[in-house]
Amino acid sequence: MSTTRHTKVLIIGSGPAGYTAAVYASRAMLNPILVQGIQPGGQLTITTEVENWPGDAMVQGPDLMVRMEAHAKEVGTEIIGDHINSIDLSKRPFTALGDSGTTYTADAVVLATGAQAKWLGLPSEEKFKGFGVSACATCDGFFYRNKEVVVIGGGNTAVEEALFLTNFASKVTLIHRRDSLRAEKILQDRLFKNPKVAILWDHSVDAVLGDENPLGVTGVQARHATTGESTTVPCDGFFVAIGHAPASELVKDQLETHMGGYVVTKPDSTATSIPGVFAAGDLTDHIYRQAVTSAGMGCMAALEAEKFLAEQEETESTALSAAE
Structure with missing residues (x-):
């Protein structure tokens, strides 16, 4: 039976960007829902030794992602093992449909679906x-x-x-x-x-x-x-090294993209071409593609989502007061 879940912030993707966004959104008391996708943990789950994550001289990629997931859960994120197959960003609340049949509605969305290296297919x-x-x-x-x-x-x-x-x-x-x-x-x-x-x-x-x-x-x-x-x-x-493909299929016809599908964000921001929709990590980063920069953008996205929601609440409150 299909169900509908509503959240203030829906985070799509579970790499460093998604989990970091979840930590910050949870600490802001936004009660986010994070949908993990088909590869929970993202690209780091296929990386063995990671030696450039600050604070760890060496850590296994999968272990690092397990720790990030646990951190996000600890601070209050609801993590769901589902895959979003469509999303409607034309109006708020935004609406996403999962493979499970669950419909997710959200006042703000953080896209952290990442990018995948192109392989030869051998x-x-x-x-x-x-x-x-x-x-x-x-x-x-x-x-x-x-x-x-x-x-x-x-x-x-x-x-x-x-x-x-x-x-x-x-x-x-x-x-x-x-x-x-x-x-x-x-x-x-x-x-x-x-x-x-x-x-x-x-x-x-x-x-x-x-x-x-x-x-x-x-x-x-x-x-x-x-x-x-x-x-x-x-x-x-x-x-x-034949290039990377951003996982932007969900939004390529709704958000502005460039460089072969990377989501465009405003300068020094994770805000996309649609207010209330934020993009972080390799989905938007065609230059660095590092776990630490993805995590930084996840932080930015959550903070910007918090600010956006606060401004929306203030606007709605002002409009309600004026109507009374």
Whole structure:
């Protein structure tokens, strides 16, 4: 049987942005509801060691998200294991429909649905995720000190990842399916001048190679775009850098977006193009994409939602007084 739940603040998404927004909204006595989505905890649940979260020299990604969820619950957030499949932002209260059949209505919404790295879609890639296959050099580059790594891609993301990895790896091979890069020229210049970098042009990756026990990457199998000739490139780590896709399907036709679907927010704010709707974390951040910046934006979103609701209550109170 379908039910309707109302809340002052509905938080959609359960990564660092969503859970931080929940903590702040709860402390503001807004009694928020957080709907976790299909991947509770977000991208950090597929990250093993996290070494750049302030206060923890090293923490397992899934463990960090368990702690964040517990914190949000402790301060009063109602956390629901549902997935929002549609939302109507055309009028307040906003209305969202969950897979469970539950309808959620809210006076304000914090969108924290995140973004996901684009993957090649190879079975072997999936097999070694977290065991040598990564989509985040800043997260995992440290683990490849004095080792050889491979990066695939040809845009700014790939070049930036490759350059970052030269701080750790003994050799970085960039594989690109064309004979020229799409990245900005200044980045290309830095890449070409770096003695640690080798480029394999006109190749795609067919498979990730590795050991079973312990599970780990030993190389990639690349194929020439024209000749079809196969080449094995030895490496200890394989970084997929073909871009990120923001999880904005829910709102792409209702909110202003840019850069391939990232939700636009006002300068120095998480406010979107619709008053009362706020966006935080990787859904709106196409630059940093870090857990700590996502958490910061979650804080901002909750504080801005609190201010928005207070202003709405004041306006409604004034209007009521004038009508009496």
